[in-house]
Amino acid sequence: MEITDTPTASKVPSRTLTADVGVLVLRVVFGGLLTAAGLQKLLGWFGGPGLTETGAMFEQIGYRPGVFFAGVAGLLEVVGGLLLLLGLFTPLASAIVIGVMINAASATWSAGLFGLGGYQMALLYGTAGAVIACTGAGVLALDQGRPWQRTGPRWAAASILTGVASAVAVLVLKTLM
Template structure:
C-alpha cells in the first residue's frame, strides 16, 4: 500500500482531520506570537522597545552594529511568523525560525534554561519551527495542494539544516564585526 503525503494529513474519508486542526492552531498561535515579537523589536508595538532600544540591547550582547542585527532579527521574526501563520512556504518559514532562535539561544545561554533571561523560550520556538518543518503545514494551509508545496523528510532536513547554517553564518559574522 502506497500512502501519499495528502493521505497522511487527512483522515481516511478525505476530510480534514484533527491533526490538521491541531497544526492550524499551532501555526496560527505560534506564528502570531513570533510576528508580534518581531514587531516589538522593529516598531515598539505590543509593549516592545522599538528598534533603537532593541539595538542597544543587541550591542550589549555582542551583536554590533546593534540596530542592524535587531532589524534583521525583527524582520525575520515578522516574515517567519506570518509565513507560519498562513502555512505558506513552510520549509522556508521553518528555516527562518530555527536560524533566528538558535542565535537567540546563544545570546541567552548564560541565563540558563529556566532563568528570567534564560533560553527556554528560544528553545521552544526553535523546536516548534523544526517540528512544523517536519510535519508540514497541514491541509488547512495556503501551501496545501499547491504546485510549490514542499514537505517530507528531505525538505524537513533541508529546512532545519538551512536554519542551522544561517545561524552559524550570523554568529561568524557577529564575531568578525
C-alpha cells in the same frame, strides 16, 4: 461488528483531520506570537522597545552594529511568523525561525535554561519551528495543493539544516564585526 466514531463515508480520516487542525492551531498561535515579537523589536508595538532600544540591547550582547542585527532579527520574526501563520512556504518559514531562535538561544545561554532571561523560550520556539518543518503545514494552509508545496523527510531535513547553517553564519559574522 466494530464500533468507531468515524463514519465510513468520510473521505478524510478523523485522525488526519485532527492532526491538521492541531498543526493549524500551532501555526496560528506560534506564528502570531512570533510576528508580534518582531513588531515589538521593529516598531515598539505591543509594549515592545522599538528598533533603537532593541539595537542597544543587541549591542550589549555582542551583536554589532546593534540596530542592524535587531532590524534583521525583527524582520525575520515578522516574515517567518506570518509565513507560518498562513502556512505559506513552510520549509522556508521553519528555516527562518530555527535560525533566529538558535541565535536567541546563544544570546541567552549564560542565563541557563530556567534562569531569568534564560533560553527556554528560544528553545521552545526553535523546537516548534522544527516540528512544523517535519509535519508540514497541514491541509489547512496556503501551501496545500500548490505547485510550490514541499513536504516530507528531505524537505524537513533541508529546512532544519538551512536554519542551523544560517544561524552559524550569523554567529560567525557576529564575531567578525
